[in-house]
Amino acid sequence: MNHELARIPYLGVGIGLRTAMAEETLRHGNELDVLEIVSENFLSGAETVQPFLERFAGRFPIIPHGVKLSIGSAVPLDEGFLKSLRGLTEKLHATYYSDHFTLSHHGIDADINHLSPLWFTKEMLDHLVARIERVQQALGVPLVLENITAPFEIGEADYEEPEFIAEVCARTGCGLLLDLTNLNINAYNRKEDALSLLRRYPLDSVVQIHLAGGVIRHDYFYDTHSEPLTGPNDLVWELLDWAARRASLKAVIIERDSNFPKDFESDLLRDVRRARAIVERAIPRGQNKRGTRRH
Amino acid sequence: MSLLQFQKALLDLYTEETVLTEFLSRREEALAPYALTVRERRALLSLPSDRLQDFAQGLRAKRMGIARRIFARFHSDKSPAVLFHSHRHGPTLCFNTPSGIRELILTQPVHRLLSRLADRRAGLSLHSLLEAYIHLPEDAAVSPKDAFQAARLIRRNRLVNKRIRPL
Numbered sequence: 505m506n507h508e509l510a511r512i513p514y515l516g517v518g519i520g521l522r523t524a525m526a527e528e529t530l531r532h533g534n535e536l537d538v539l540e541i542v543s544e545n546f547l548s549g550a551e552t553v554q555p556f557l558e559r560f561a562g563r564f565p566i567i568p569h570g571v572k573l574s575i576g577s578a579v580p581l582d583e584g585f586l587k588s589l590r591g592l593t594e595k596l597h598a599t600y601y602s603d604h605f606t607l608s609h610h611g612i613d614a615d616i617n618h619l620s621p622l623w624f625t626k627e628m629l630d631h632l633v634a635r636i637e638r639v640q641q642a643l644g645v646p647l648v649l650e651n652i653t654a655p656f657e658i659g660e661a662d663y664e665e666p667e668f669i670a671e672v673c674a675r676t677g678c679g680l681l682l683d684l685t686n687l688n689i690n691a692y693n694r695k696e697d698a699l700s701l702l703r704r705y706p707l708d709s710v711v712q713i714h715l716a717g718g719v720i721r722h723d724y725f726y727d728t729h730s731e732p733l734t735g736p737n738d739l740v741w742e743l744l745d746w747a748a749r750r751a752s753l754k755a756v757i758i759e760r761d762s763n764f765p766k767d768f769e770s771d772l773l774r775d776v777r778r779a780r781a782i783v784e785r786a787i788p789r790g791q792n793k794r795g796t797r798r799h
Numbered sequence: 800m801s802l803l804q805f806q807k808a809l810l811d812l813y814t815e816e817t818v819l820t821e822f823l824s825r826r827e828e829a830l831a832p833y834a835l836t837v838r839e840r841r842a843l844l845s846l847p848s849d850r851l852q853d854f855a856q857g858l859r860a861k862r863m864g865i866a867r868r869i870f871a872r873f874h875s876d877k878s879p880a881v882l883f884h885s886h887r888h889g890p891t892l893c894f895n896t897p898s899g900i901r902e903l904i905l906t907q908p909v910h911r912l913l914s915r916l917a918d919r920r921a922g923l924s925l926h927s928l929l930e931a932y933i934h935l936p937e938d939a940a941v942s943p944k945d946a947f948q949a950a951r952l953i954r955r956n957r958l959v960n961k962r963i964r965p966l
Contacts, residue, residue, distance in 0.1 A: 578802040607806060614810050615884040617865075617966055618858050623842060627802065655854040658809075659845035660838050724853075 505708050505752050506677045508646050512599045512711060515565050515755040517780040519772060522761065526556070528768040533563060535773055537780075540757045543570040543601075547588045566596045567712070567755060569681075572615075573603035575635055575649065576622045579611040586642040593643055600711060600754075602648040602681045605632075605669060621654040624663040629671055636676040648679035648711045653686045653727040657694075665690075666704035679711035682751075684743045685727065685759075689718055692725040692736075702743055710751035715740050715779065716759040729761035733775045744779060748786035756783055801836055808833040808843055813855050814885035823848050862886060863893075863900075865966055870895040879962040880923070882913055894958060903952060908945035911935070917963040923953045924960060 516537020521529060529536065539560055546557050546568075560566060570589065593601050607622055609615035622628055640647050649672075651665060663671065673680055682705060691698035717731025725736065733740055744756070756779050758772065765771030808830060811818045822829035826844050835843070866881040873879070873895075880894040890910035892903045905913065912931055919934075921927035932946045953959055 578806050607809075609884075610803075610806050610810050614807070614814070615966075616810060616813050616858055617862060617884075620809065620813065623805070631802065655857075656847050656850040658842050660842040 508677055509600075509679050509709065509711055510752065512646070512679075512754045514753070515567070517756045517776055517783060518564070518758075519776060520569075520757055520759045520761070521560060521566070522764070523556075524764045525760070525768065525772075526559075530559070530563075532768060532773055535776060536564065538567060538755050538757070539564045540567040540569045540755075540759075543568040543589060543592055544572050546592060561596060566598065567757070568592055568596055568598050568601050569757075570601070570603040571619070572608060573639070574606065574608040575603060575632060575639070576605070576607040576628065577610060578631070579609075581635060581638060581642075583642070586639060590643050593645055598645060600646045600648045600679060601643050602650060602679075602712065604650045604652050605665075605672075606652050619652045621652065621656065621658060622668075623658040624661040624665060624668040626662045629663070629668065629675075632672050633675045636672065636678050640676070640678065646677065646679055646711075648681045650681035650683050650714065651686055651705070652683070653689050664704075666701065666706075670704075670706040670709075673706050673709035678709070680706060680709040681712045681714060682710045682747060683714040683716075684740045684747065685714060685716045685718060685737065688737070688739050688743060689725045689727050692720075698739055698743060699746060702746060707747065707751040710747065710753065712755040712757065713744060713747060713753060714757055714759055715744065715775070716761075728763075729759050730763035732765070732771050733758070733778075741778065741782065745782050745786070748783045753783060753786075756780075801834065801839060804834045805839045805843070808835065808839075810885070812843070812846070812851060813858055814887075815889065816855075816887040819851070819855055823852070859887060862966060866893050866900070869964060870900065879964045880958060882910070882917055882963050882965045884910070884914075884966070892952075892958075892963075894956070894961065901956070903956065905952075906945070906948070908939075908941040909949045909952070911939055912941050912945060912949050913963055914965060915939075917965040920962070922960040922962050923958050925950050925953075928953075 518536045518538035521539040521541050546553055604619055605622060606619040608619055636647055669680060687701055688698045691701045715733060716729045717733050717737040718725055718727045719731060720736050758775050760772060812822055818829060830840055830843055862883055869881055870878045875895040875897055878895045880892050883891040888904050890905045892905055894901055915931040915935055916927055928946050928949050935941055
């Protein structure tokens, strides 16, 4: 792991902060080390937004995780947007900023509100390297990018995803947010072995892990972020155990965006506890686990 | 720049129903309008139809799901209009009425004008349209005619004073 990423303190295991689970999050806060927010929801100066954030920022370390950076877009970076991201990152005292290896818009006139796979060519590699360097310079903290669920692979490419990401991380020093659910889903849909796929990713660049529960319909695995980590999602625990023993993880976040649990404790918290047990088993004895204050 | 055209073609396949429909039956012809290299063309031609359709459908459902959740929070008179940058046939203004959800396809200039208005958090009116128009950058390619077209659209569809939520 490079020096900049190594300096990021260990934050622990937590969940994505969602309005629908706000009160439960506070009620069970003693079992959550860290929260992750969707950055774009908190860039507005609207009256209700900042007080909501402040309720949590005073109690938990918060990771800003964006969906609109569109690092792979051919259109120029929006410097005004980068400035607002920097403002948010500084407000949260965040030690990194995360988004995705994706193309989600093509300028103001074409925003798909979702994440498209990238075309893994040498041209795209050079393009990403330049943009990531600019973003890291603008934000003042390392950028950490997530692997996405890909509905298809774009042919005529020079790389496959793991090797492409490894090259990007090596050339820019950016980190990898390794979404084990996305990896598991891609492996399932392509009829590949998930652990074999995992081995190909640059583990020395992994900063954070995402876990989430999807659904299988008509033999296709969908990344719905709506389920507990059981059944078809169970394999992610083995993947987490494997990755935690080999990467210097700084955070693990469990995501739930819909189908919110009626029983927070027996559903989401159960998964948080299991993730924490796996990660803490993997940390070498004597190593300081947390570099930030806990509530 | 070719990467721009490649990405435009890819995103049009995701969001423009007419482009996707033609692509599924006549791939070469569908890609003809885009200035692509031979390799880029081959890459797009190799996209799997079923997964592409599924993805495009998923995007539409996601957009409409977000819009419905926004509308559900308000009585139809009070709910904001939702501005999609791209929907089935281009930029679209979606709003709730007593008889159901309506979608209005917009020209790009009208879309730019309404986007500007949304950024300013202004309700829809002739005054706010003109305010948005005069504050547009010079290269925005929006004419006074576009501003009045937008005004006509607002009046005809009884959208006066509605706020716009961009997606």
